[in-house]
Amino acid sequence: MVINQLKEFIKKNNIISSGKIVIGVSGGPDSMALAHAFLSVRDEYDFTIILTHVDHMFRGQESLDDMEFVKNWCILNNVHFEGKSINVNQYIEETGLSSQLAARECRYRFFEEIMVKYEADYLALGHHGEDQVETILMRLVRGSSPMGYAGIREKRAFSTGEIIRPFLELRKHDLITYCHEKNIIPRQDPSNEKDVYTRNRFRHHLLPFIFEENPTAHKRFQHFSRQQIEDELYLMELTEDAMNTVIKHKQKQAVTIDVKQFLNVPISLQRRCIQLILEYVYLSIPEGLTQGHLNSILTLLQNEKSTWEQHLPEGLFVKRSYNECTFTFEQVNVKYYTISINEPGVYELPNGFSIKVELNNQCLEPKNDTFICSAKDVSFPLVVRNRKNGDRMSLKGMNGSKKLKDIFIDEKMKQSLRDEWPIITDSQNNILWVPFVKKSVYERNFSTDESLIAIQVVSKSF
Structure with missing residues (x-):
C-alpha cells in the first residue's frame, strides 16, 4: 500500500526522475516509512536522496x-x-514563540540550508x-485564512524547489504496519502522548x-483540502x-484604494x-x-463613517479619508549614515548605536555582540x-548568498527598525555582519598566528 501510494503520488504530481x-x-x-519507501524506488526513478534530521535539544540524551x-x-x-x-x-527565549512554533521555524530553516547546499528539487515530509x-479541525476552531482552512498542502514551493507530502491519503497505522513489515523499529517521542499540546488533544x-x-x-478531509485549494x-x-x-x-509598502470601487466588489x-x-505592504505577515x-x-x-x-x-x-483608504507604515524620520572606519577606536552612530573596533593577536571567542x-x-x-536595495550577504554556515531583505523577514525584525539598522562591510562592500542578526562567512576558524579584527556593537534599546 505504501509503495503504491508513493508511486501514484510521483505520477500524479509529475515528480521529476x-x-x-x-x-x-x-x-x-511516519518519516521512517517515508525514507524507506523512497529508498525502495530510488533506482527505478534515479533519485538522489539526502536524509536530514534536527535535534531540537528538548529531551537531552534521548534527542541525541x-x-x-x-x-x-x-x-x-x-x-x-x-x-x-x-x-x-534559547530561540524561544529570544522570540517568545511557543515551543512547537519555535521548533518548526528552526527545523524549516535547517531544511532550507540543506536544500540550498544540494540544490535539491524536493523536500519530502511524512505527514499523513x-x-x-487535525490541522483542518484546529484551524477551523482557531480561525485562519481561506487558504489556511485547506490544511496541509500536498505540494508547494519551498527554497530551491518544492515541499511534497506523499502520504496524506494514508493513515498512521498504515505507516506503522509498513515499518513492522520492513523490520524498522522507529523511535518514539513521549511528548506525543501529552495533552499539554493542542494538536495532541485533538488527536486523542x-x-x-x-x-x-x-x-x-x-x-x-483530503478531498475537501484539494477542493478548497482549487x-x-x-x-x-x-x-x-x-x-x-x-x-x-501603489508604492513600496503603501497602498491606497478607492472605497466606492472596493465596496462594489463581491464580499468574498x-x-x-x-x-x-x-501581504504586499508587510512583505511577511x-x-x-x-x-x-x-x-x-x-x-x-x-x-458610513x-x-x-x-x-x-x-x-x-x-x-480612511472620505473615498480613499490608505495602508501604510507610520512615517519615521530615518537617519541615513555612512561611516568610514580607518583604524581601531569607538565610533558613535546617529541612531544610538556605538561601535568599538580593536586589533588583537590572541584567540578570541565569538559572542552575540561581537564579530x-x-x-x-x-x-x-x-x-x-x-x-541598500539589492544588499546580499554570504552567511556563516551556508553556501551561496542571501538577500538582506529576506534575512530581516526571516528574523522577524520590526519594519520600523530595518532602515536604520547598522550594516558593517569591508572596503569592497562585502557585508561582514548585521549586528545581533546574522554573521558572514568571514567569521571562521582562525590559526593562532593570525592578526584579528574584533568589532563590538553596543545597541540602543530596541
Whole structure:
C-alpha cells in the first residue's frame, strides 16, 4: 500500500526522475516509512536522496539518540545524512514563540540550508491523513485564512524547489504496519502522548470519534483540502483582476484604494483584497496580525463613517479619508549614515548605536555582540551604513548568498527598525555582519598566528 501510494503520488504530481530529494526524518514511524519507501524506488526513478534530521535539544540524551539512530540507519543503507542540534529553548527565549512554533521555524530553516547546499528539487515530509484531519479541525476552531482552512498542502514551493507530502491519503497505522513489515523499529517521542499540546488533544479526543464514524474520513478531509485549494486559487485570480479597479496608488509598502470601487466588489473578494494588500505592504505577515484585524477593516470600510484610522501590528496603520483608504507604515524620520572606519577606536552612530573596533593577536571567542575576522581576509576601511536595495550577504554556515531583505523577514525584525539598522562591510562592500542578526562567512576558524579584527556593537534599546 505504501509503495503504491508513493508511486501514484510521483505520477500524479509529475515528480521529476533524477531529482534530488531531501527527506525530513525524525526517526518516528511516519518519516521512517517515508525514507524507506523512497529508498525502495530510488533506482527505478534515479533519485538522489539526502536524509536530514534536527535535534531540537528538548529531551537531552534521548534527542541525541534519535539523531544517532537516523544517522546509523543512513550509513547502513548508503544514504547521505545531514543532521544538526539546535538549541530551540534559547530561540524561544529570544522570540517568545511557543515551543512547537519555535521548533518548526528552526527545523524549516535547517531544511532550507540543506536544500540550498544540494540544490535539491524536493523536500519530502511524512505527514499523513490524520495530521491533515487535525490541522483542518484546529484551524477551523482557531480561525485562519481561506487558504489556511485547506490544511496541509500536498505540494508547494519551498527554497530551491518544492515541499511534497506523499502520504496524506494514508493513515498512521498504515505507516506503522509498513515499518513492522520492513523490520524498522522507529523511535518514539513521549511528548506525543501529552495533552499539554493542542494538536495532541485533538488527536486523542476528537479523531477516535471521527474515525469511528467513518474509518476513511481522512480521504474526505483530503478531498475537501484539494477542493478548497482549487476554489481559493480561482477566487484569488478574480481578486487580482478586481484589484486593478480598486487600487488608486501603489508604492513600496503603501497602498491606497478607492472605497466606492472596493465596496462594489463581491464580499468574498473584498476579504481577499484586504489579504493581498496586507501581504504586499508587510512583505511577511507578522505573528500579531489576526483574522480579527482583517474583519475589523472590512467592517469599518462598510461603515458610513467617512474618516477613521486603525493601527495594526509593527507600525502599520489603515486610514480612511472620505473615498480613499490608505495602508501604510507610520512615517519615521530615518537617519541615513555612512561611516568610514580607518583604524581601531569607538565610533558613535546617529541612531544610538556605538561601535568599538580593536586589533588583537590572541584567540578570541565569538559572542552575540561581537564579530571577529582576520586582517588577512578583511581590509580597512570598514564601512558602517544603512541597508541598500539589492544588499546580499554570504552567511556563516551556508553556501551561496542571501538577500538582506529576506534575512530581516526571516528574523522577524520590526519594519520600523530595518532602515536604520547598522550594516558593517569591508572596503569592497562585502557585508561582514548585521549586528545581533546574522554573521558572514568571514567569521571562521582562525590559526593562532593570525592578526584579528574584533568589532563590538553596543545597541540602543530596541
